[in-house]
Amino acid sequence: LAKTTQPISMDSYEGQEVNITCSHNNIATNDYITWYQQFPSQGPRFIIQGYKTKVTNEVASLFIPADRKSSTLSLPRVSLSDTAVYYCLVDWGNGNKLVFGAGTILRVKS
Amino acid sequence: NAGVTQTPKFQVLKTGQSMTLQCAQDMNHNSMYWYRQDPGMGLRLIYYSASEGTTDKGEVPNGYNVSRLNKREFSLRLESAAPSQTSVYFCASSDGLEAFFGQGTRLTVV
Numbered sequence: 001l002a003k004t005t006q007p008i009s010m011d012s013y014e015g016q017e018v019n020i021t022c023s024h025n026n027i028a029t030n031d032y033i034t035w036y037q038q039f040p041s042q043g044p045r046f047i048i049q050g051y052k053t054k055v056t057n058e059v060a061s062l063f064i065p066a067d068r069k070s071s072t073l074s075l076p077r078v079s080l081s082d083t084a085v086y087y088c089l090v091d092w093g094n095g096n097k098l099v100f101g102a103g104t105i106l107r108v109k110s
Numbered sequence: 111n112a113g114v115t116q117t118p119k120f121q122v123l124k125t126g127q128s129m130t131l132q133c134a135q136d137m138n139h140n141s142m143y144w145y146r147q148d149p150g151m152g153l154r155l156i157y158y159s160a161s162e163g164t165t166d167k168g169e170v171p172n173g174y175n176v177s178r179l180n181k182r183e184f185s186l187r188l189e190s191a192a193p194s195q196t197s198v199y200f201c202a203s204s205d206g207l208e209a210f211f212g213q214g215t216r217l218t219v220v
Contacts, residue, residue, distance in 0.1 A: 034207075034208075041198075041214070042213070042214070043114075043200045043202065043211025043212060043214055044153070045211070046209065046210075049207060085152075087152065087153075096160075097155060098204065099169065100152050100153040100154075101152055102151070103152050
């Protein structure tokens, strides 16, 4: 199971773009990269998933270099409501263990 | 859509008591998971079930048992509760791409 490494915490200001990088040096060929967001007292919520290159949805973008040993979650123009913990997971999908690391605490300030 | 439903939402147990946390999903997902989250920490996988009739240990299975009653339901049992099991417990289900979480059960063992 590929292990992931993320920064423990990050601070930002409203309106800025935030990039959170995750290292997964031992990622396997079948693994996908998935990011979740968790607010206090709630379960995590899916943000975005990708396999290679770039994926974009209405919430975020995910950049994955060719070697796939890292990935970067990009949140455009953050607001106070984006303050949360962000988790990077690497797995191959159905039936696999979904192991969450410690995540990155993002604090957005006004 | 109800999604993932956990019961109860709150529970206080005395040391040595037993109880079962219930989880049901209505999304026809094959995979289901139980996590615990201690204050200020990430989620730790207790048990998971890749499909009806199968269960596997996660990162912290000691002191817990699970039952995949059918495709919809996945229960977590504490046979003899200990103060170290005070935590918030989350159930999740997955379609292989995205995991959906319940609202959590806040368990206190005194």
